[in-house]
Amino acid sequence: MAVFEENPDQITKADIIVGIPSYNEGEAIGNTTVQVAKGLKEYFGELSSVIINCDNHSADGTKDAFFSAPSEVPKIYISTPPDVRGKGQNLKNLFEKTRELQAKAVVVIEADIKNVAPYWVKNLGEPLLKGAGYTSPLYVRHKYEATLTNSIIYPLTRCLYGRRVRQPNAGDFGFKGELVDAFLDSSHWTDSVQQFGVDIWATTVALNSRVPIVLSILGCPKVHRTKDPYAHLSVTFHQIVGTIFDLMKVYEKFWTRVKWSKPCGLYGTDMQDVESPIPVEVNTARLHERFLQGFDKHHTAWESIYDQTVHHKLQEIRGLGLQHFSIPAQTWAKILFDSAVAYQSMNADQRRNLLDALLPIYIGKVLSFVKKTERMSVQQAEEYVENECTVFEENKPYLMSKWQ
Amino acid sequence: MPKILVVDDEEHIRLLYSEELKEAGYEVITAESGYRLMETIEEEKPDLVVLDIKMVDYNGLDLLQDIRNHFYDLPVILSTAYDTFKEDMKAIAADFYVVKSFDLTELKKKIAMALDTSLPT
Numbered sequence: 001m002a003v004f005e006e007n008p009d010q011i012t013k014a015d016i017i018v019g020i021p022s023y024n025e026g027e028a029i030g031n032t033t034v035q036v037a038k039g040l041k042e043y044f045g046e047l048s049s050v051i052i053n054c055d056n057h058s059a060d061g062t063k064d065a066f067f068s069a070p071s072e073v074p075k076i077y078i079s080t081p082p083d084v085r086g087k088g089q090n091l092k093n094l095f096e097k098t099r100e101l102q103a104k105a106v107v108v109i110e111a112d113i114k115n116v117a118p119y120w121v122k123n124l125g126e127p128l129l130k131g132a133g134y135t136s137p138l139y140v141r142h143k144y145e146a147t148l149t150n151s152i153i154y155p156l157t158r159c160l161y162g163r164r165v166r167q168p169n170a171g172d173f174g175f176k177g178e179l180v181d182a183f184l185d186s187s188h189w190t191d192s193v194q195q196f197g198v199d200i201w202a203t204t205v206a207l208n209s210r211v212p213i214v215l216s217i218l219g220c221p222k223v224h225r226t227k228d229p230y231a232h233l234s235v236t237f238h239q240i241v242g243t244i245f246d247l248m249k250v251y252e253k254f255w256t257r258v259k260w261s262k263p264c265g266l267y268g269t270d271m272q273d274v275e276s277p278i279p280v281e282v283n284t285a286r287l288h289e290r291f292l293q294g295f296d297k298h299h300t301a302w303e304s305i306y307d308q309t310v311h312h313k314l315q316e317i318r319g320l321g322l323q324h325f326s327i328p329a330q331t332w333a334k335i336l337f338d339s340a341v342a343y344q345s346m347n348a349d350q351r352r353n354l355l356d357a358l359l360p361i362y363i364g365k366v367l368s369f370v371k372k373t374e375r376m377s378v379q380q381a382e383e384y385v386e387n388e389c390t391v392f393e394e395n396k397p398y399l400m401s402k403w404q
Numbered sequence: 405m406p407k408i409l410v411v412d413d414e415e416h417i418r419l420l421y422s423e424e425l426k427e428a429g430y431e432v433i434t435a436e437s438g439y440r441l442m443e444t445i446e447e448e449k450p451d452l453v454v455l456d457i458k459m460v461d462y463n464g465l466d467l468l469q470d471i472r473n474h475f476y477d478l479p480v481i482l483s484t485a486y487d488t489f490k491e492d493m494k495a496i497a498a499d500f501y502v503v504k505s506f507d508l509t510e511l512k513k514k515i516a517m518a519l520d521t522s523l524p525t
Binding site: 215383 | 469472473477479491493497518520521522524
């Protein structure tokens, strides 16, 4: 709950809100606020709007930078108590403020995006005023970017909930005001959701609320403040994959009735200049080494979690060597399905161990993807991902047979 | 009997698709262009649309956007002679796509899948 609020313009109602979650983003939030304010003024000038910085009580001057940023749009600052952290906590405060202000549409933009532009607000916000319930971005991405999304989040979410939300874990998104009830009434508010699991949680709640979902083309890569993508891999992997597995129990009555999948709506197709993705370098030898280390450490756990045929396949894959390394889509789907099923009957420690054991296989799957797609264009690699998703859908009966 | 709307500006394709899909147990209606397509869909209420991408006066990918905006969940299968369209992001709003062929096995398979798709409402 927000215990700190500064609302200098005494705003009590707004048609559209842009929320900027943050923690120690004093350097970046000024530019983001300026771009967002321009977007609100240029594209939604006829509506009442407000920018809300939902913060984790940053100590680096985030609040001052937010309020100092030039803007013709009023601003509100809300924060968690000093000892409460997490993007999920910030978004929860945003949801509560949205309900209070009775907003029709809300756009969430992360604070540290270097290349955020005013049209992002338009593309994520406008469909919500034209009937969409939820907007999810389509950034331009290199084939080796967002490997967790390509390997786990997208195929699983699509196969479970039947809608092709290509980047369901994106930190920037939009939702219509009425959806806050579904968010705030959700019974599922775990530690992971309060942290990095919140983005996939929000998409999953929207999917289960059956609102029309629109993918908004942003036409460019998302350029964050420089950070090492693998520095917190284990933490984000646990939080995101754990959240997906948790939500499978919450929404089992929905997803067990879903067969195949359907596309989403699309917005921003008139975009003239689509940028090329920034190339991502991958060290395949290092990935292979981490898979082999994982095999040595976890193969006993794998034997107890996975179907016998899957375990045999993993042994076979171990012997392939780097040159011929491959984890077929069907094996990968069964590994994730078996993991999700086993997870449900475990206690917290066992779940942590299961996710620890799954991580090196995921790294192996990334290696497999890199090898299969190394000579492919970004477009061809995209088709490869789509085909893998179809394999997940074809194998859903396997999951159903083991679920009960 | 599921009703399929085939939109294609080539008469021989409309005839081929009609005959084969009727034989496969579907009711088939056709349109030779995208003219008044939204009205046709509103009136005829097809269960699925097979849409040509390159028509003389209409771009099938633009029509697909219109269909998604007006009929969010109506299954659409893109039908094309070339696969270069895949580079256009608009194509992801289609349920499936097929490359035009006199052998309609793939099209029939995709139609069956699209009609078999179920999402709780």
